[in-house]
Amino acid sequence: MAAAKKKTAPKKPARTTQKGKTAIITGVTGQDGSYLAELLLGKGYQVYGVMRRVSSFGSTGRIDHLLDNPNFHKVYADLDDGPSIDALVAKVKPDEFYNLGAMSHVRVSFEVPRYTIATNTLGVLTALEAIRQHSPHTKFYQASSSEMFGDPGVPVPFNEKTPMIPQSPYGVSKLASYHLVQQYKNGYGLFATTGILFNHESPRRGENFVTKKISLAVARIKKGLQDKLELGNLDAKRDWGWSPEFVEAIYQIMQHDKPDTFVVATGETHTIREFVEEAFKHVGLNWKDYVTFHEKLLRPNEVPKLLGDATKIRKTLGWKPAKKFKDIVREMVDHDLQNL
Ligand SMILES: NC(=O)c1ccc[n+]([C@@H]2O[C@H](COP(=O)([O-])OP(=O)(O)OC[C@H]3O[C@@H](n4cnc5c(N)ncnc54)[C@H](OP(=O)(O)O)[C@@H]3O)[C@@H](O)[C@H]2O)c1
Incomplete structure (x- = not known):
């Protein structure tokens, strides 16, 4: 044919x-x-x-x-x-x-x-x-x-x-x-x-995404507006x-x-636990005193680890990321502290 x-x-x-x-x-x-x-x-x-x-x-x-x-x-x-x-x-x-x-x-x-x-x-x-x-x-x-x-x-x-x-x-x-x-x-x-x-991520991330949920909760806890933060799987790794x-x-x-x-992608991966730890540490608190687990927040299927290889875009278009993980966490928390 x-x-x-x-x-x-x-x-x-x-x-x-x-x-x-x-x-x-x-x-x-x-x-x-x-x-x-x-x-x-x-x-x-x-x-x-x-x-x-x-x-x-x-x-x-x-x-x-x-x-x-x-x-x-x-x-x-x-x-x-x-x-x-x-x-x-x-x-x-x-x-x-x-x-x-x-x-x-x-x-x-x-x-x-x-x-x-x-x-x-x-x-x-x-x-x-x-x-x-x-x-x-x-x-x-x-x-x-x-x-x-x-x-x-x-x-x-x-x-x-x-x-x-x-x-x-x-x-x-x-x-x-x-x-x-x-x-x-x-x-x-x-x-x-x-x-x-x-x-x-960014300060404009939707409030039902885990990173924004964490940064917002940390700011609210720091200001005495919230006691606990409920999360699901802390072991998932994300880039x-x-x-x-x-x-x-x-x-x-x-x-x-x-x-x-x-x-x-950035080519670095971190657990949700690391995100939580960094966010609480940034405002001088220990995450273990505030974070609780809830089963309802688990997904039926989980992707355990995401890590990207952005070699192609770096070599072809010259794009590469500059902002580091800790700065992303801190900037999101600072924004929420200022805007509550
Ligand atoms: N952020 C990430 O980490 C990530 C990673 C990979 C891919 N993506 C993809 O990248 C895109 C942008 O992500 P984002 O983080 O900016 O998402 P987002 O903040 O959740 O924004 C989603 C947007 O889609 C609009 N939308 C939803 N249903 C629609 C419909 N039926 N018709 C027209 N618009 C509709 C929403 O409008 P309303 O305001 O009216 O709800 C909102 O403006 C999405 O396609 C997402 O799946 C995101």
Whole structure:
């Protein structure tokens, strides 16, 4: 049987406005989306920040300072609502589409697996199809995750060639979308890229993620507003980086001369216990006096150790992280102490 002819995207130059390039960011209200919006605005982009309609105020807390920027355009759309993404892409025809929107919590994905797949996999398909149909010159970035790895039998560190055997609905949803990106790149010639990012933190991390839960609890305990901190598995090892630096990597991946896949990691791994210990030590307290264990916080499946090998991005794009583990912990705690 004759091999199917590969379709290639029309060679159209990136559309630029007088003020610079245009970019759509899904997940702009999240940790990474907010830093990425700042980065792109700083470079003169017109940024279309995708927001979901929510019933309570406060979901724009990370981007409130951007809402009055004339180059920031707040748009309502939802990865679970195909027509809204389709119409947005058809209207804006952006130079770049950063897909950071996701049901991003691993443990919660065990409780809402179908929803996780719908947003994180079908949502990606929706965005890729919209680009293929309406704006094939648009470059696409997909936020892939180290949770796509995780089989305890596979030796660390993990790089772009490591077998991916996810251990959660979240990991499965991200792996499926990772393959969709490869398919749209290879089959349709789209500039479809992906970064496999290991955990990355900042003061803007969501409050139900373990690092932020710890930094916030430490600040509250120090100020006498809380007595105990309930945690699950303290032995899980993670490769923790700094979100603003990882967002810079995302940007560089998108500016590379060809669409490719890059692991983004620090190459250091630490247990959750070490994070807890460092956070309490920073405010002069002993963690053992405050931390209690609760079974309900364990995941049905755990990835015991995540450690990334970011050699490829360092050699190809020159990206490397600077912020060290202890400084990440301290900066998060200091922020929460100041902002309580
Ligand atoms: N942070 C990490 O360590 C890490 C590591 C690897 C990969 N990632 C991935 O990187 C991306 C950004 O991470 P993050 O830490 O910034 O996550 P985050 O703070 O949890 O933000 C997630 C964003 O996705 C939006 N979102 C959720 N469902 C959506 C939907 N149906 N349609 C449109 N938007 C939707 C959220 O909007 P609302 O504000 O309305 O909820 C929020 O803006 C995510 O895809 C995440 O899975 C993160």
